[in-house]
Amino acid sequence: MQRLNVAVLGAGGLVAQRLQQRLASHPWFELAAVAGSPRYLGMALDDVPWVLEDERPSLPPLNVVDVSSPNDVQALAKEGVCVAFSALPSEEARRLEPMWVEAGITVFSNASAFRRKDGVPFVIPEINPRALVEQSAGTLRHACATNCTLLPLILPLAALNEAYGLEGYTMRSEQGLSGGGQAYMEAALAEGKVKPTIPGEAEKTEAELRHLLGWHGEATLDCGRTMRRDGHHVFVEATFAGSMDEEGVEQVLSAWSHDRRMSHLPSAPHQPLMLAPTIDVKAHLFADGNGFPQSPNPATERAAGMAVVVANLRCPRPNTVSFEAFSHNTIRGAAGGVVLLAELAHSMELL
Known part of the structure; x- marks a missing residue:
């Protein structure tokens, strides 16, 4: 080519x-x-x-x-x-x-x-x-x-929506400083404090998810910044038309894959979703869909930072799942x- x-x-x-x-x-x-x-x-x-x-x-x-x-x-x-x-x-x-x-x-x-x-x-x-x-x-x-905040939310929900029919969800985010840009990040690190709210972020994220999934259910989002350079961490509870259990949810997320035409793309992760017991914001930052490289070279290891990690899966009710998800905001969520x-x-x- x-x-x-x-x-x-x-x-x-x-x-x-x-x-x-x-x-x-x-x-x-x-x-x-x-x-x-x-x-x-x-x-x-x-x-x-x-x-x-x-x-x-x-x-x-x-x-x-x-x-x-x-x-x-x-x-x-x-x-x-x-x-x-x-x-x-x-x-x-x-x-x-x-x-x-x-x-x-x-x-x-x-x-x-x-x-x-x-x-x-x-x-x-x-x-x-x-x-x-x-x-x-x-x-x-x-x-x-x-939007960088949308990726760790929409990829798991898209998979679960296909299997169970999404009816509604709530989401709270803890977003890395780099999502606010270089000047914001430098100021926050220098001052040692962060503005916890992100005006307009929740509305933008909700609207983009509705557009991409063609979905019209109930949603409540709360987006905030945290004192971490990179990585967006979301906490989600979602309700569905179909019933589920934790084993079934894990199987759906593990099996969900991208379009076959993506498998040869240089930047495509090996799998878009990875499961873990808990989120480790340092160890999981460069998830590549196959593992968790710790000091990759993003110039040549293009899959590093391109997967979303999903963890702490629970089904508190037969039609409800809660989970956390995490992704690299300036890699998968941007460049x-x-x-x-x-x-x-x-x-x-x-x-």
Whole structure:
């Protein structure tokens, strides 16, 4: 498969650098451009401060171009850049992503600006891959990945919904600091305290789940931040139309797998869901669907951090299950998820 020339929209943020990390030696995509804000304009990529805890990978000798310049965007399109991965904040994404799309560059966005917008596929590869085809008229120009909080909630519920028929759920989250961005995380770590609430997060997560599952039941969500760098941990109780027991629930979750076409994608986890007795937020951060690597290199071990861990399963009533789930918010919930989405689109010959 010929490698496609791609750009990252974002130079110095957590998700932007996760994208650079995952694309540095990607077998299908070649990092050909990084577009950033005036703060980084013209800077050599190796001179942009590296904010991830992982070692900076070997990156191509690029200078940061202007993410908001029509001339720069048109020049990249003429040079053969055909895909862009957007790590822009939502308001900037709303303003700038259409310019990249209009230049003929397919944008895969991590921002919320165009999620649930008509004509822009909003996709989790394990749940609704056909939306890429159904909403793109054969030529994909713009697609969105999901909110990082949604992943550890929706993947287990999607599996259980297929088996038992979801009627309602409650969810409480403890979300890593990196979900609030680099500046928020640095301030919280420096001050040693965190703002416990996340305005708008519960509403956004609930709406996205309803959209992706086509579901209309009762839901109550409470989203909060915790003093941990990475990883989103959710606590869920759900009711179903069918009856169940713990053994049956474990079998459903263990057997649930992604679409067969995903098995060869470079970023796909070996299995999307992993079961554990309890959640260990350090040991489980880089779950890959087969095991729990402790110090992986995300630039080359692309499945690391792409699986959701489910634990502490209980059935307090015949139609009710409670569980905890955990996933890496800047990998599966952001950069890894959006690269996986592009891999799926490429495998479907939509790029």
